[in-house]
Amino acid sequence: MIPTQSLTPKDIVVELDKYIVGQSDAKRSVAIALRNRWRRRQVPSPLREEIAPKNIIMIGPTGVGKTEIARRLASLAQSPFFKVEASKFTEVGYVGRDVESMVRDLVEIAITMVKEEERANLTGLAEVNAEERILDVLLPPASSAPAAPEPEDMQSFVLHQDDESALTVPAETKKDDSTREKFREMLRQGKLDDREVEIDLVESRSTPMVEIMTTSGMEDMQSNLQDAFSKIFPKKKKKQKVKIPDAIKGLTQEEMERLIDMDKVTSEALRRTEESGIIFLDEIDKVASRSSGGHGPEVSREGVQRDLLPIVEGSTVSTKYGMVKTDHILFIASGAFHLCKPSDLIPELQGRFPIRVELTPLGKEEFVRILTEPEGALVKQYIAMMATENVELVFEDDAIEELAGIAVEVNEKTEEIGARRLHTVMERVLDELSFNASERGEERFVVTADYVKKQLRDVVEDRDLSRFIL
Secondary structure, eight states: OOOGGGOOHHHHHHHHHTTOOSOHHHHHHHHHHHHHHHHHHHSOTTHHHHOOOOOEEEEOOTTSSHHHHHHHHHHHHOSOEEEEEGGGBOOBTBSSBOTTHHHHHHHHHHHHHHHHHHHHHHHHHHHHHHHHHHHHHHSOOGGGSOOOOOOTTOOEEEEEETTTEEEEEEHHHHHHHHHHHHHHHHHHHTTTTTOEEEEEEEOOOOOOOOOOOOOTTOTHHHHHHHHHHHHHSOOOEEEEEEEHHHHHHHHHHHHHHHHOOHHHHHHHHHHHHHHHOEEEEEOGGGGSOSSSSOOTHHHHHHHHHHHHHHHHHOOEEEETTEEEEOTTOEEEEEEOOSSSOGGGSOHHHHHTOOEEEEOOOOOHHHHHHHHHSSTTOHHHHHHHHHHTTTEEEEEOHHHHHHHHHHHHHHHHHSOOOTTHHHHHHHHHHTHHHHHHHHHHOSEEEEEOHHHHHHHHHHHHHOHHHHHHHO
């Protein structure tokens, strides 16, 4: 993957185009926002601290690519990225998730990310240490054996140093070193892979489960208690008899965990969270109040918005790894806004999302491109899956046109769910083939427009039936 710092906005759009059809305005906005994270880090202090991220709110019907843009952006950002549904949160005082928990989750993701990088850097050293431990099992060092009286005829090599001191190297030691190197060579060549050894490995024992049902704001207590229990009950080692490749794998993991400096990991993870963290708030329209009255869940909705305000604007959140400032975390919100509009959000929250992007509904032309162009296109997926059954699946151009047309037609007649309709249409068309593919043997199966019409004719014509099937 191209390093993030070398990705210009045009490069980011090109990468997103590989997976997402259309929605150029949304791609441009997130590309600029992602590049601005890098630009800000190049600005010297104290001006750097004054540059705040320009949060984005994406507006559009379901199935047009809002969440997909966020998913792909996460892989491009190479920064801590957390996606959460705003509907999971409740106002402080209600039973549910606290809005601050999304910052804690972002820190956990950053910790995992930095640990993975450290593991990659320490792989070579951990493998060397694991190899030495295996060799110690195969050839226990002489120092660990009980001292034995030296035989009278023991030979030694003496190096004279100006008649003042002498270094004696026993012949047995030299012989042991030679044998150890021979075993090392055999180990690396895989000649000992079938041999079993008995080693001490850390026993994988789960920490006692502690579950706390409480109001929001105290949910972090559960993980803190589990951490405390893990320290009270230290990990025990257990003797296991395994083959050498499995032993090396287990010992490498142990050595890697031992070599990782958690203080360094925590410090770097907190820095990344504050400087380049991204939080994607999906379903933001679900916490918008649809009326001016305050009855039932409307109170909680507006309360969630007010709880979000300080987090989005910039505040300090307490986590088990330390305090995290949210001033420079980028927030990207999205919502369909079917039953409400962005102006139904409280004015203060609207001001925290200065950039608004509207995603357009998808038509037949976009559906055809979605089926064929992206790297993970549906047509390519089904062709690859049928190839595992030795069935060569072929889609004619007019069949793809027909699939796209039927998906658009069903969207218009029933609920508009965008590109997600293609999944149900494709599954329905290939239902018979998927069921019998394992019994067909090697053959070529061509999907034509007539075949598509035949498979979907009854469902499309019966509007009530299509509501339940498509």
